Structures are given as C-alpha cells and as structure tokens.
Amino acid sequence: MAYRSFDDIALDRRALLRSGALFGGGALLAGSPLASLLAQPGGPAAWPAVSAMVEDYAGARKVANMVATLGWGQAAPATIARGTLTVGQPEPAGPDSLYRIYSMTKPVTGMAAMILIEEGKLGLDQPIAEILPAYSRMMVQRTPDGSVTDLVPAERPITVRHLLTHTAGLGYSIVQKGAIKTLYEDQGLIPGQVSRIQLPGLGRGTPVRGLAAFADRLAKVPLVYQPGTKWSYSVGLDLLGRVIEVAAGTPFDRFLETRIFRPSGMTSTWFRVPASEVGRLTTNYGILGGTPIPLDPARSSIFLDEPAFPFGGAGLVSSPRDYDRFLRMLLGYGKIDGRRVISEPAVRVGTSNLLPDGVTTKGTFADGAGFGAGGRVTTDGVYGWGGAAGTVAFVSYKAGLRANLMTQYMPSEAYPVHTAFPAAVLKDLAAQQAAAKR
Structure with a gap:
C-alpha cells in the first residue's frame, strides 16, 4: 500500500511480526517466525556470505577497506571489517571510521x-x-x-x-x-x-x-x-x-543536528569533518584498471573544509556505527534507546511508497520499486539507498533487520557493491532460515 497521508495508516503492530522477503526474494522468510530469526547468532559468523564479500573486496585490495554492519531489531550490531583507512597505512578500518556517504544523506533529509x-x-x-x-x-x-x-x-x-x-x-x-x-x-x-x-x-x-x-x-x-x-x-x-x-525557522544543518543526530545518539555525522577527527577519516579512491588511485586523501580531504552549503542530497560524512543508529531509529519506528526521535506515523509514511499517482520507476536504476522519503521502497518492506562512493544501507521491516556497508571508491559502478551487498545478506538470511528449521 502507498500511504497518501498520516490518516491512511493503520498502526497494526501485529503486522511487524509477519514473515516476508528481502529485496523481492519471494517467500524467503515466509513460514519462519521472526523470533527464530532474531535468535540467530548476531556475530560475524552468522553472516558468511557478507564476510566473504568483505574479504573478496578488501582482502584482495580492490578497495582499501570495507565495513559491514548488521543488526536485528534494536540489538547491538555485528561488524565485519577488513582493510585500512588508507592503502599502505596501518590504521585499520572499523565501526568508527568515517566515510563520505554521499546520497545516503538523502534518507536523512x-x-x-x-x-x-x-x-x-x-x-x-x-x-x-x-x-x-x-x-x-x-x-x-x-x-x-x-x-x-x-x-x-x-x-x-x-x-x-x-x-x-x-x-x-x-x-x-x-x-x-x-x-x-x-x-x-x-x-x-x-x-x-x-x-x-x-x-x-x-x-x-x-x-x-x-x-x-x-x-x-x-x-x-x-x-x-x-x-x-x-x-x-x-x-x-x-x-x-x-x-x-x-x-x-532554523538552519538546515542545525535542524539535522538537533532533531535527528543528537537525539539518535549520532556523534560522528557531519557536513564538515572536525580537524580533531581526521585520524578516523578514510581516503576515497578512483578505480583505474581495477587499482585504487587516491582521489581525496584523508589528510587533505575536501571534507575538512566548510562546504559551500549543507548538501541535503549528498553532503554527509558518517561512520558505520552512527549510520546504524539512524537505521536502528527507523527500524524502531522513530524510537531508539527509549527516546522518541520521530513519530511512528512519520516514519511509516516516509518509508512507504510516496510516488505520485501514475509515476513509476520503470526503466530507471530504481526499477522495480517505489520511492519514499529520499529512499527506495520495495513491496517487501525494505527502505534504503546507496551512495556514490560505494556505500549502501537499508532497513527491512518484515525481516526486522538493518544493514549498511561502507567503503570508498568512485565511480560507484566500477564494482557491483550496491547489488552485491543486499544479495549477500539475502543469501545469509536463507541459510539462517534453513538452520532454524533443522
């Protein structure tokens, strides 16, 4: 259903327990109680396909690093990380490393x-x-x-x-x-x-x-x-x-800080990286013949400068841990750690299909889905979007799952990360379902 206004919402909490599929995978989770999925181990071992993807990219130096963050419901996430902030440097990438998330800014706006x-x-x-x-x-x-x-x-x-x-x-x-x-x-x-x-x-x-x-x-x-x-x-x-x-009646960047970042506990998301945090910033690379070539070195990054204005479509830098908190807030229908950040109706509408009547995404790179508040929406209850430098994130309401992947390379089409990550998550969910039935 595409909600047209807040009045159209039926706040049926039982719907959250219905089984469903991720990214159009048919009845992948059908017949498996959500509780059994939530009982699966939460660490990296529960995500072998995702781990293999991270190893394939970062271990083989296709990219300098890759960090995957996955969490069930409101539980602490699993983090799968490989590589260093910059090629040839010792500092490892992890959940608090900083990434240019580009168009993953759009769902925040x-x-x-x-x-x-x-x-x-x-x-x-x-x-x-x-x-x-x-x-x-x-x-x-x-x-x-x-x-x-x-x-x-x-x-x-x-x-x-x-x-x-x-x-x-x-x-x-x-x-x-x-x-x-x-x-x-x-x-x-x-x-x-x-x-x-x-x-x-x-x-x-x-x-x-x-x-x-x-x-x-x-x-x-x-x-x-x-x-x-x-x-x-x-x-x-x-x-x-x-x-x-x-x-x-307040500057856009200040509105994000006071109404979303601070109440969500997001302490590492900015339009401009503070000089004190440059030690956590990754380097962004261009991919030339399969080799990463520095485009925006961390120590001299343009993201250390004041931007021309706060780019609501592509301006934020964030960490895997911080963006996971944004996703966790969304998965909690606007609530995180007992604090209400956004109303439940607002989240439900924003993560629904808001396309005007008669408009579809057919023939576009969002083909096969609807579109909500700055993010792609599927009929299987998935909302999210990706960024131009190899980042991608989503929440799956039917699976009760949140996931984000961060790395840094351009152009984004140099590698199929935006599709490979959801596919790896889907493969691991299928394996978890099979294990739950045994």
Whole structure:
C-alpha cells in the first residue's frame, strides 16, 4: 500500500511480526517466525556470505577497506571489517571510521522533512512556492535535455512530495546532458564535492555559496520534466534542505543536528569533518584498471573544509556505527534507546511508497520499486539507498533487520557493491532460515 497521508495508516503492530522477503526474494522468510530469526547468532559468523564479500573486496585490495554492519531489531550490531583507512597505512578500518556517504544523506533529509510534515509545518502535497515564492511560475523544457530557451509553463506546482521522490522535474548535473547540464554547472548548481585535486572528468564547476542562493538560482533554471510526471534523479533533496530550514525557522544543518543526530545518539555525522577527527577519516579512491588511485586523501580531504552549503542530497560524512543508529531509529519506528526521535506515523509514511499517482520507476536504476522519503521502497518492506562512493544501507521491516556497508571508491559502478551487498545478506538470511528449521 502507498500511504497518501498520516490518516491512511493503520498502526497494526501485529503486522511487524509477519514473515516476508528481502529485496523481492519471494517467500524467503515466509513460514519462519521472526523470533527464530532474531535468535540467530548476531556475530560475524552468522553472516558468511557478507564476510566473504568483505574479504573478496578488501582482502584482495580492490578497495582499501570495507565495513559491514548488521543488526536485528534494536540489538547491538555485528561488524565485519577488513582493510585500512588508507592503502599502505596501518590504521585499520572499523565501526568508527568515517566515510563520505554521499546520497545516503538523502534518507536523512527525507526524514527531517517528515518531522515537519507530522508537526504540521509542511504538507506532503503542499506547493513549495508557499515556502519559497520564487517557485511559483516554473518553466519546463519542451524537450528534456534539449533547448533551455524553448520552454512551456509548468502544468502544476512542485510539491514537497515531488522533492522527496525525485518527481519534481528538477535536473542533476551528474544526470543531465547538453545545454541544461552546462547551465547547472555555470550557475553553480552543484550540490556535492569530491576532492581538492583538479582531476579530469571531476571538474564540474564551483558550487554557489549558501543554501538560500542555491535555491534562488535553481528557481530561475528550467525544469527538465513536468512536475509529478516522471521519476528522474535530481537535486530535489538539496532543495528540500532549503524548504526545511525556512519552514523550521532554523538552519538546515542545525535542524539535522538537533532533531535527528543528537537525539539518535549520532556523534560522528557531519557536513564538515572536525580537524580533531581526521585520524578516523578514510581516503576515497578512483578505480583505474581495477587499482585504487587516491582521489581525496584523508589528510587533505575536501571534507575538512566548510562546504559551500549543507548538501541535503549528498553532503554527509558518517561512520558505520552512527549510520546504524539512524537505521536502528527507523527500524524502531522513530524510537531508539527509549527516546522518541520521530513519530511512528512519520516514519511509516516516509518509508512507504510516496510516488505520485501514475509515476513509476520503470526503466530507471530504481526499477522495480517505489520511492519514499529520499529512499527506495520495495513491496517487501525494505527502505534504503546507496551512495556514490560505494556505500549502501537499508532497513527491512518484515525481516526486522538493518544493514549498511561502507567503503570508498568512485565511480560507484566500477564494482557491483550496491547489488552485491543486499544479495549477500539475502543469501545469509536463507541459510539462517534453513538452520532454524533443522
């Protein structure tokens, strides 16, 4: 079911005990009580396929390191780690190492918006022009990725739902082609950073300074698609950061800190890594012919600098332990360690399919799933997303499981980590089910 509002939710806690499958695996967990799965050993030995994957990548030096973190319900997680923070250096990677999580920032921003929706400061289907008047008269390319002067008026307003689900019609300089891509770059509409090093193919222009300036400039650029008609990966979650800070009356990064990070016990998640913590930061690598080449060395990382603005779509650095706490809070329907961070209805809506009527992800890299508040949603109760430097995370409500994998390499398609990790988890779950039946 795709929840359309908080009123649509039936808070049936018995539903949490129903068996289900992870990532469309049919009836993998069907017929196996959740309690028997939760009774399985929680350490690395319970995850041989995941352990083998970590060994294959980090042990063979395809990447400098890899850390997998898996936990049942609200129990302490198992950590499987291999490798060092930087190739050739002795410091081992572990649960408190720091990783550029890039687009795994999007679910965090999405849940921040859900807090304000639940509090009545935003509406799921509220036009963002009510918050940011510059978006009241948007124009749209007649031909997507075509002329930036042959335009037609937007047929409907951009809403908060559209920003959450990449259906606002906005572009992305890493996705678009032609004149619109150039326009994004020339205007500094580049909500992300990679390195201080000037490298071929990575020079995308200089980001505009300030979240307000980003939003103002973006309003003057044509949309690529009519709002609410197509799923297209975009800067929607970055713009949502500006919507959040105006609606909340507090800077976006401060809102995340006070409303999500601090109450969730997340002490190692930032838009800028403090100088005192550089000893935990990993190096990010480019993969060239199967060999990791430093892109963003830890000691001189661009993430030690103040960013142009807090990138709500791709700006955070976090640790496996910290992001596990975010996932544990979500798996607890907004509650962790007895503390309520987000309301249960807000989490239920945010982790449901929020795509506008008639819009699907068919033919996209999110194919076969719905989309919630900044993350992919499956019919089997899985919510999560991955990052551009080899990170991926999800919660499975039907399995009662949370999992994240962190490593650092670019481009993300150099290795199939985003699909290989869920597949390894699924394989181990199948083995655990089989063992429980014996």
